[in-house]
Amino acid sequence: MKQDPQNKGVNEHSKDRQLEEFRMDNAGKKLTTNQGVKVSEDEHSLKAGTRGPTLMEDFHFREKMTHFDHERIPERVVHARGFGAHGYFQVYESMAEYTRAKFLQDPSVKTPVFVRFSTVAGSRGSADSVRDARGFATKFYTEEGNYDLVGNNIPVFFIQDAIKFPDLVHSFKPEPHNEMPQASTAHDTFWDFAANNTETAHMIMWTMSDRAIPRSYRMMEGFGVHTFRFVNEQGRARFVKFHWKPVLGTHSLVFDEAQKLAGKDPDFHRRDLWEAIEMGDYPEFELGVQMIDEEDEFSFDFDILDATKLWPEEMVPVKIIGKMTLNRNQDNVFAETEQVAFHPGHVVPGIDFSNDPLLQGRLFSYTDTQLIRLGGPNFHEIPINRPVCPFHNNQYDGYHRMTINKGPVAYHKNSMQNNDPSPATAEEGGYVHYQEKVEGRKVRQRSDSFKDHYSQAKLFWNSMSEVEKQHIIEAFRFEVGKVQNKDIKQQVVDMFSNVDLYLAEQIALGVGVKVPDEAAESKVTLSSPALSQMNTARSAKTRKVAILADNGFNYNEVSSVMEALKAAGIMPEIVSKNLGMIKGDGGELEVTKTFLTSHSVMYDAIYAAGGKESAEALKKVPQAKEFVSESYKHFKTIAFGGEGAELLPAEALNMLGQSQTLSDMGIVEIRSGDPSSSKNLINTIAMHRHWGRAI
Ligand code: HDE
Numbered sequence: 001m002k003q004d005p006q007n008k009g010v011n012e013h014s015k016d017r018q019l020e021e022f023r024m025d026n027a028g029k030k031l032t033t034n035q036g037v038k039v040s041e042d043e044h045s046l047k048a049g050t051r052g053p054t055l056m057e058d059f060h061f062r063e064k065m066t067h068f069d070h071e072r073i074p075e076r077v078v079h080a081r082g083f084g085a086h087g088y089f090q091v092y093e094s095m096a097e098y099t100r101a102k103f104l105q106d107p108s109v110k111t112p113v114f115v116r117f118s119t120v121a122g123s124r125g126s127a128d129s130v131r132d133a134r135g136f137a138t139k140f141y142t143e144e145g146n147y148d149l150v151g152n153n154i155p156v157f158f159i160q161d162a163i164k165f166p167d168l169v170h171s172f173k174p175e176p177h178n179e180m181p182q183a184s185t186a187h188d189t190f191w192d193f194a195a196n197n198t199e200t201a202h203m204i205m206w207t208m209s210d211r212a213i214p215r216s217y218r219m220m221e222g223f224g225v226h227t228f229r230f231v232n233e234q235g236r237a238r239f240v241k242f243h244w245k246p247v248l249g250t251h252s253l254v255f256d257e258a259q260k261l262a263g264k265d266p267d268f269h270r271r272d273l274w275e276a277i278e279m280g281d282y283p284e285f286e287l288g289v290q291m292i293d294e295e296d297e298f299s300f301d302f303d304i305l306d307a308t309k310l311w312p313e314e315m316v317p318v319k320i321i322g323k324m325t326l327n328r329n330q331d332n333v334f335a336e337t338e339q340v341a342f343h344p345g346h347v348v349p350g351i352d353f354s355n356d357p358l359l360q361g362r363l364f365s366y367t368d369t370q371l372i373r374l375g376g377p378n379f380h381e382i383p384i385n386r387p388v389c390p391f392h393n394n395q396y397d398g399y400h401r402m403t404i405n406k407g408p409v410a411y412h413k414n415s416m417q418n419n420d421p422s423p424a425t426a427e428e429g430g431y432v433h434y435q436e437k438v439e440g441r442k443v444r445q446r447s448d449s450f451k452d453h454y455s456q457a458k459l460f461w462n463s464m465s466e467v468e469k470q471h472i473i474e475a476f477r478f479e480v481g482k483v484q485n486k487d488i489k490q491q492v493v494d495m496f497s498n499v500d501l502y503l504a505e506q507i508a509l510g511v512g513v514k515v516p517d518e519a520a521e522s523k524v525t526l527s528s529p530a531l532s533q534m535n536t537a538r539s540a541k542t543r544k545v546a547i548l549a550d551n552g553f554n555y556n557e558v559s560s561v562m563e564a565l566k567a568a569g570i571m572p573e574i575v576s577k578n579l580g581m582i583k584g585d586g587g588e589l590e591v592t593k594t595f596l597t598s599h600s601v602m603y604d605a606i607y608a609a610g611g612k613e614s615a616e617a618l619k620k621v622p623q624a625k626e627f628v629s630e631s632y633k634h635f636k637t638i639a640f641g642g643e644g645a646e647l648l649p650a651e652a653l654n655m656l657g658q659s660q661t662l663s664d665m666g667i668v669e670i671r672s673g674d675p676s677s678s679k680n681l682i683n684t685i686a687m688h689r690h691w692g693r694a695i
Contacts, residue, residue, distance in 0.1 A: 010103075010143040012088040012110035014388040016328070022383040023331060033063055073338070074373050075124040078169055079135045081183075082118030083217070083270035084337040085277055087326035089113050089140060089287070095321055098238060098291065099230040101350030102429075103142040104321065112141045113324055114384060116340055117217040117273070120152075121172050122183025127262035128269035129253060130183040131212045131475065133203075136222035136244060137342040138324070141388040144429055148346040149242055150366070153214065154206045155223035155310040160199050160450050162361015168193060168200075186482040195491035199450075201457040201499060202308050208475040209460075210252035210468060210533060215604075215688075216272045218283040218542070219251040226344070226359040227304050229352035229434055230291065237434050239297065239304055239354060241311055243288035243318050249537035251688050255475060257601045257634045264599045274329055281542045281569065282327045288318035302456065303449035307358040309456055313530040340384045341370040349426070352434040357446075376400050392421040457499040458522035463531040467691040473503065477510030489513045498522060540686035541569035543604035546593070548624055548647065550576050552613020555584030557641045557672040561607065562589075564678035570685065572607075573598075577621055584611060595623035600630040605685045608648065610641030610672060619646055628652075635689035639681050641670035651693075666690030 031039045039060050046058035054061070076082075088110040095104040103111040118135035119126065134153040139146055159168050170176075171193030172185045181187050185207065194200045206212065214220040222244030230240045253261065261268045276283060290311050292304060302309040330336040343366035344359060353359060370379045376399030379385055394410045409417040424430035464472065480492050490513045497504035497516045508515045529535050545565060549558060565572045575598055576582055576591040600606060606627060608615070618624040629649040631638055640648060645656070648667075655665050668684050670677045684690075 010109070010111060010141065010388050012112055015086065015112035015114070015141050018386060018388055019331070019383050022335075033060055034067070073375070076118075076373065077369060078120050079118040079137075080124045081122050081126050081128070082116045082135060082337055083273060083333070084114055084116040084330055084340060085273060085283075085326040086328040086330065087113050087115065087282070087324055089138075089322060089324045091287075091322035092320070095230075096232065098232055098240075098289075099350035100233045101142070101147070101230075101348050102144050103140055103147070103348070104350070111143075112388065113326075114139045114141075114336065114340060115324070115326060116337055116342070117269070119183065121185065125266075126183035127266035129213065129258040129261040129266075131185070131207065131255070131258065131479075132183065133207060133212060134214060134217070134220060136220070137340075138222075138244075139340065139342060139346075139385075140348075142348055143389050144348045145389060145391070146346050146385075146387050147348045147351060148342045148344060149222075149224055150342045150344045150362075151222045151224045151242065151244070153220040153222055154203060154211055155221075155225060155241075155243075156203050156206065156456070157225055157307040157358060158200045158203045159197065159358065160306055160308055161357045161446060162359075162365070164197065165358075165361065165365070168197075181482075186479040188483050188485050188488055191480060191483050191492050192485070192488050195488060195495050198453045198495055198498075199308050201453050201495065202460065205457045205460045205472065205499070208472045208479065209464070210254075210471050211250075212475075213253045213255060213258040214269070215251040215253050216248075216276075217269050218273060218276060219246050219248050221245060221250050222285065223310075225307055226356045226362075227354040228359075229354060230289070231350055231352050231434050235434075237294055237352065237436075239292040239294065241290040241316075243290070244285040244324070245288055245318075245320070247284040247286065247323075247537065248539050248541065249688075250533050251536065252533060254634050254689070255471065255478070260599070260601045260630075264601055268602070273326075276542055277326060277329045279542075279571070282325050284326075285324045286320045287322045287324065288320045290316045290318055292316060302452065303447060305354055305356045305447075306450045307356055308450075308453070312459070312526070312528040314528055318530075335382075336384045339374060339379075339382045341366075341374060341379045341382070343367060343370075347431075349429060349431045355436075355438075378402065394421070454498045454522045455524045458524040459526050459528060460531055461500050461503060462525065462527035463529060465532055465534045465691075467694055468532060468534070469503075470694070473506040473510070476503075476507045480507060480511045483511075486513065538686045538688060540682045543570050543685050544602065545570055545572045545685070546575045546598065546600065546603040546606045546627065547572055547609055548575055548606060548618055548627060548644070549582060549584070549589070549591075549609035549611070550614040550617040551582050551584075552617070553582065553584040553589075553609040553611035554614075554641055554672055555586035555589070557611075557670060558584065558589065558609045559587065560673075560675070561639075561641075561670055561678050561681065564675065564682065568682045570682065573603075575627070577617070577624075582614075584614075595621060595627065600627045600636070601634070603631070603636070604688075605637035605639065605681075606631045607639035607670065607681070608641070608644030610644050610670065612643045615643035615646045625649075632693070635666065635691060635693055637666045637668060637681070637684045637687070637690065639668040639670050639684075641672060644670075664690065665692050 045054045045061045047054050090110050091104045116137045119132045121132050137150045139148050172190045174180050224242030227239050229237045231237045345363040378398050378400050381402045396410050413419050426432045480489050483489050489511045493504050493508045493513050494516050498520050501521045505515045562572045574591045575593045579591050581588045628647045632649050668681045
């Protein structure tokens with residue numbers, strides 16, 4: 001493989017330079033076949049006469065059609081729909097005390113990364129905004145080889161042992177007899193599986209919560225889920241869990257909005273990521289680690305090898321150790337997002353595994369799945385998967401081999417080649433597995449310490465605000481309400497009465513089954529404030545604002561608000577009846593979206609511009625009023641200037657008298673010529689949503 005041209009080892013640009021070798025730009029080029037023969041014509045197949053039969057000898061037609069016929073590869077069995085971006089990672093300070101991983105030593109080193117975000121259940125063409133866990137997989141192209149952190153945006157998993165994964169996935173995928181529903185767990189088989197496999201309780205609490213409908217890939221946390229190990233130079237190990245914390249905070253959609261988005265813009269999350277990077281608003285995530293000393297393995301009331309348990313941050317603090325910045329969109333989705341092959345077993349020296357039985361099973365599955373998906377054992381040679389450091393071994397041949405290995409020797413040990421390629425000692429960077437002592441009988445059993453299925457489900461429930469709890473109840477009512485089989489509904493309610501009786505009662509009420517008489521409700525009273533999205537970082541930066549205006553709008557008012565929003569890193573867009581220019585008193589502005597090409601669900605806030613004529617015109621457009629009322633219903637910031645107030649729904653208008661609560665309720669009055677109102681608007685947008693309206 002090619003070396004870094006500057007020969008300076010891995011840096012932020014190494015992967016990009018490597019990919020350059022494979023990029024093809026057709027601009028200004030002549031059309032050729034794959035054999036390099038120039039093609040004279042590309043619209044008509046070769047025929048015997050203009051109305052005669054097509055001839056087999058038309059090699060251009062045959063090649064073009066054959067290639068087309070083979071364009072698809074199998075989609076991922078889970079996480080089929082995803083989207084990736086490039087960037088780099090930098091550690092804040094050396095982590096040498098904890099791990100020898102080289103990319104975690106030097107704060108001046110920028111390690112290239114490729115991240116693929118995904119949904120789990122839906123197929124490749126499904127909508128982005130569905131209720132689901134999100135994949136958050138990161139490939140670090142380090143000097144010591146590729147390290148993959150293949151995580152989710154939820155810190156726990158449905159099951160404890162990998163052997164149950166095919167059952168879990170079969171239960172949530174569309175039902176085999178009629179292939180419905182797409183990208184949703186709201187059906188009988190999933191809830192049947194859940195009720196019969198109660199270890200799912202904790203993760204279900206998360207998937208029924210707002211975490212499963214993120215506002216943006218840029219605004220969700222990531223978790224390695226399993227317990228791994230950090231091992232330092234001296235061979236000392238610590239258990240470790242990985243966290244990604246989005247700098248913009250963790251924010252969600254509301255479910256009604258998520259459902260509408262699935263139709264209005266199925267690409268909502270990929271578009272959001274793509275546009276943010278194109279605009280230079282590079283998504284940033286801080287990497288955090290929780291560490292537990294080997295001696296403390298048994299100091300907790302949960303088993304640290306159980307992937308259905310998290311380590312409450314208040315108990316085991318998250319140490320923030322570095323930051324990832326995504327600063328480059330991919331060139332080609334197939335070549336990069338589709339062909340990237342992640343594997344939790346791609347580790348580098350200093351990072352090791354634990355005996356988590358879910359993790360151990362994953363270590364088998366990921367290579368196996370790439371063999372079918374990418375068609376053979378040489379998927380590591382695909383540009384997006386190639387390490388940026390050199391790689392040498394005696395593995396030869398196979399489908400799609402690209403390396404041309406030289407010489408007769410393809411074995412170890414040998415004399416003919418001085419035993420090269422030769423194993424490296426630990427000092428030379430060789431991977432040495434942590435020497436954990438293991439002994440035991442061969443059994444198909446699970447440790448008793450994995451048997452508590454409800455305490456952390458209750459911990460999660462306890463940690464939620466009232467609004468978040470209400471959303472969880474509604475999500476359960478939706479999902480279980482779609483189940484046809486009454487027994488399953490009853491079993492689900494019975495199961496969750498072990499978590500919280502009020503929750504179970506509320507689900508039961510919504511889905512028309514009995515509240516259990518005697519519930520063994522979990523007695524856990526502990527809560528973890530870090531689990532609530534109410535306690536997240538807040539920023540108005542990169543939010544989108546729709547400005548509703550028409551001819552006759554107040555130009556000074558709108559242009560000064562737009563300027564202030566842009567200066568705060570917010571993206572305003574003018575939405576009106578038709579595209580083109582609209583005239584205000586004092587100037588004109590371009591309309592970039594119409595009520596047909598956009599919808600309030602695509603924005604974080606809206607602003608109904610002042611100006612009598614403009615407000616009068618928009619009042620006559622039902623979609624304009626709907627824009628405002630939907631924004632109100634989805635708890636978004638609503639701003640108005642002067643006559644723009646006439647577009648507000650009655651509930652919002654009623655609040656106008658109580659000016660001191662206006663910004664709490666997310667209603668902002670823009671006073672022309674008063675810059676404090678733009679400031680107020682920006683602060684209000686930063687609040688994300690205004691739950692006061694829910695009460
Ligand atoms: Fe995966 N998972 N998984 N998974 N997973 C796959 O690998 C599997 C699990 C996760 O963007 C597959 O390349 C088993 C937990 C992500 O390309 C497959 C088990 C977590 C992605 C597979 C799990 C994940 C996958 C499908 C139970 C969070 C997408 C295609 C032991 C920590 C990666 C592929 C990407 C993808 C197997 C459980 C995350 C079949 C057997 C837990 C983010 O190999």
